[in-house]
Amino acid sequence: MSEEKYTGLIAGLFQKMADMIGKDVYYVNFLILMFFTLFEVAAVFFDTIPGTDIVITRGAVWAVLIIVGIIKGYGIAAFFMHLKGDPFIYTRTALFPVLFVVLMIWGIGLSNPDGIDGLPSWCTPNWDYSYVTE
Amino acid sequence: MSGSLHDVKNSIWMRTVVIAVGLLVVGVLAYGVMAGGIGSMMHQDWDDANEEYEAAKNAADLALEEFKFAESRWENNGSQEEGALYEEYLESKAASDEATQVADDAHHHQVDAHLSYLTWSTAGKTIMVMFIVYAAFYGVAGFFNSIKPDEEEHHGDDHEEHHGSASPIMMAGGILFFMMGFPGFVTTCKAWLGLDYDADLSGFALSGFGTILLIMGIGNWWNEDLKGHPEQVATSHPFEGQDIRKAGMWIFLISEMMVFASFFSSYLRMRTGWCTQWAVDAGKCSDVDTTTASDLLRGDIMTLLPGAINTFALIISSYTIVLALKTAKNVNWEPSKNALLAKLFPSRKKAVRNYLLITIALGSLFIVLKLVEWSHLIAEGFTIDSQAGSIFYVATGAHGLHVFIGLLVMLFMVFKADTVGYDENNGRGIEYFGLYWHFVDLAWVAIFPAFYLY
Numbered sequence: 380m381s382e383e384k385y386t387g388l389i390a391g392l393f394q395k396m397a398d399m400i401g402k403d404v405y406y407v408n409f410l411i412l413m414f415f416t417l418f419e420v421a422a423v424f425f426d427t428i429p430g431t432d433i434v435i436t437r438g439a440v441w442a443v444l445i446i447v448g449i450i451k452g453y454g455i456a457a458f459f460m461h462l463k464g465d466p467f468i469y470t471r472t473a474l475f476p477v478l479f480v481v482l483m484i485w486g487i488g489l490s491n492p493d494g495i496d497g498l499p500s501w502c503t504p505n506w507d508y509s510y511v512t513e
Numbered sequence: 514m515s516g517s518l519h520d521v522k523n524s525i526w527m528r529t530v531v532i533a534v535g536l537l538v539v540g541v542l543a544y545g546v547m548a549g550g551i552g553s554m555m556h557q558d559w560d561d562a563n564e565e566y567e568a569a570k571n572a573a574d575l576a577l578e579e580f581k582f583a584e585s586r587w588e589n590n591g592s593q594e595e596g597a598l599y600e601e602y603l604e605s606k607a608a609s610d611e612a613t614q615v616a617d618d619a620h621h622h623q624v625d626a627h628l629s630y631l632t633w634s635t636a637g638k639t640i641m642v643m644f645i646v647y648a649a650f651y652g653v654a655g656f657f658n659s660i661k662p663d664e665e666e667h668h669g670d671d672h673e674e675h676h677g678s679a680s681p682i683m684m685a686g687g688i689l690f691f692m693m694g695f696p697g698f699v700t701t702c703k704a705w706l707g708l709d710y711d712a713d714l715s716g717f718a719l720s721g722f723g724t725i726l727l728i729m730g731i732g733n734w735w736n737e738d739l740k741g742h743p744e745q746v747a748t749s750h751p752f753e754g755q756d757i758r759k760a761g762m763w764i765f766l767i768s769e770m771m772v773f774a775s776f777f778s779s780y781l782r783m784r785t786g787w788c789t790q791w792a793v794d795a796g797k798c799s800d801v802d803t804t805t806a807s808d809l810l811r812g813d814i815m816t817l818l819p820g821a822i823n824t825f826a827l828i829i830s831s832y833t834i835v836l837a838l839k840t841a842k843n844v845n846w847e848p849s850k851n852a853l854l855a856k857l858f859p860s861r862k863k864a865v866r867n868y869l870l871i872t873i874a875l876g877s878l879f880i881v882l883k884l885v886e887w888s889h890l891i892a893e894g895f896t897i898d899s900q901a902g903s904i905f906y907v908a909t910g911a912h913g914l915h916v917f918i919g920l921l922v923m924l925f926m927v928f929k930a931d932t933v934g935y936d937e938n939n940g941r942g943i944e945y946f947g948l949y950w951h952f953v954d955l956a957w958v959a960i961f962p963a964f965y966l967y
Contacts, residue, residue, distance in 0.1 A: 403839075405832065405835045405836075405839070406832075409828065409829075409831075409832040412828045412831075413825065413828060416821075416824050416825060416828065419962060419966060420817065420821050420966070423811050423966040424811070424814070424817070436795075437791060437794050437795035438795065440966075441967070444962040444966060444967060447962070448958055448959060448962055451958045452955060452958055452959075455831065455951050455954055455955045455958065456951075456955065459831050459832075459835055459947070459951045459954075460947075460948055460951045460952070460955075461944075466755065468751050468752060468755065469759075469763055471751075472760075472763045472764070472767065473763065473766070473767075475767060476767045476770045476771055476774070477770075479771060479774065480770060480771070480774040480777075483774050483775065483777075483778040484774065484777060484778050484781060486778075487778040487779070487781075487782055488777065488778035488779075488780070488781030488782050488785075489781060489782070489785060490782065491782045491783070491785040491786040492786075494785035494786050498785070
């Protein structure tokens with residue numbers, strides 16, 4: 380755990396926000412996590428953007444869920460788990476299984492021969508099309 | 514385990530036995546009030562709603578029969594839009610429509626009453642079971658430690674060599690025996706509940722022995738940790754110079770990431786093959802063939818509420834554990850100028866303890882709401898015997914189990930915070946446990962959108 384000021388593009392932004400409101404980065408991170416959780420629930424719950432006729436498509440909701448997940452994941456890992464500020468070996472340790480996670484999701488998760496088509500060919504490995512046409 | 518040593522008498526553990534009795538009383542009271550008291554009233558409401566629905570349904574069926582009879586008489590007489598038969602036809606149609614509407618309303622009321630009953634009943638039962646487990650861990654482990662002979666006192670020497678611990682072996686053995694006897698444990702419980710099963714007492718006994726051994730192993734670990742010992746530092750690449758426990762925790766978290774990744778890849782593999790409401794809305798397919806938990810949950814604010822509250826509860830609990838760590842490490846800590854906060858957190862030691870207690874409360878809320886939500890889903894027919902149900906209950910159940918294990922560890926941390934106390938020297942314990950707790954939060958960051966919103 381490090382008590383020093385955070386620097387860098389995103390962590391620096393968190394630090395600037397913390398300095399602006401006179402609190403620490405943990406507090407800012409907590410607020411951001413709460414806000415984005417509300418945001419993702421709202422994205423699913425509303426059919427149109429409130430106050431407008433703009434329809435929120437399923438694709439848009441999907442993108443919101445992924446982006447918000449990445450932001451929240453970064454906030455928890457970087458600040459609550461202190462990866463930002465701790466020796467880099469811990470970040471490398473945390474990233475090590477990501478390779479396997481990506482392979483599992485790519486190689487197993489997206490390889491269903493009964494999968495609904497529309498996914499690009501590069502993310503549908505081992506699709507047995509003969510099985511589909513039988 | 515800490516970087517400082519404390520001379521703690523084992524008799525201090527008798528406090529946990531007293532706390533365990535208190536926890537048992539609270540658990541039974543919660544069951545009595547929520548499941549026995551309010552739950553019974555809700556059950557009565559549900560019974561009344563059932564009767565109302567049956568009566569309304571019978572009335573609707575009767576009205577429909579009368580309408581069909583009137584309709585056939587009117588049709589047999591040429592379907593003329595005037596005359597007594599036509600009037601009778603219109604009246605019976607209106608009566609049938611009204612009766613059907615009343616039956617629909619009664620059905621909604623019946624479903625609401627059932628879910629209200631399930632909410633209180635499940636919450637009461639869950640709190641009781643949780644508190645019995647809390648009490649078992651506190652009571653058995655505490656009693657086991659309190660009757661141990663005291664070791665020789667330390668004399669301010671913090672450079673004592675770290676000795677190996679038998680606790681991991683005991684805990685692993687306990688889990689082994691528990692799992693070996695677990696099928697027998699389940700069938701015996703089912704037999705005792707009056708279901709059509711034969712009790713397997715040998716399996717039940719083996720499972721019970723494993724549980725006791727596990728709790729004793731954990732108790733031994735708690736005892737060692739309470740007294741503390743010097744922090745071991747890694748001496749070789751790649752963690753050279755780092756605390757071994759911290760490196761070990763991260764290695765453990767790697768394995769946890771793989772466990773949850775396997776759930777996600779299985780879910781994705783199945784999900785890409787299903788034609789869900791989401792896929793229909795996105796124009797990917799036309800006929801829904803699978804109903805997911807998210808289909809049942811995300812459509813209404815009341816069904817989504819438990820999952821949403823749980824998300825906020827985990828985020829807040831992540832923050833409170835950070836505050837506990839920050840407070841423990843802050844040598845210049847001062848009480849807040851706010852009167853309420855100053856009462857809640859009067860001293861550094863009590864502030865750490867209370868932040869941990871808040872974390873336990875939020876984690877317990879998470880478990881209660883999760884089981885309430887499960888009971889509602891099961892009542893709606895979304896059970897584990899479907900593909901969608903299987904992956905949902907296994908993934909969210911595994912996550913819930915991680916939360917519950919975290920709560921059991923926190924029970925000890927609260928005891929330590931209340932007795933020895935956490936400070937700048939031994940605050941690492943909170944930091945390392947915090948890594949686990951934040952990981953559980955991180956996993957939920959992925960589970961919540963994947964299983965509740967998507």
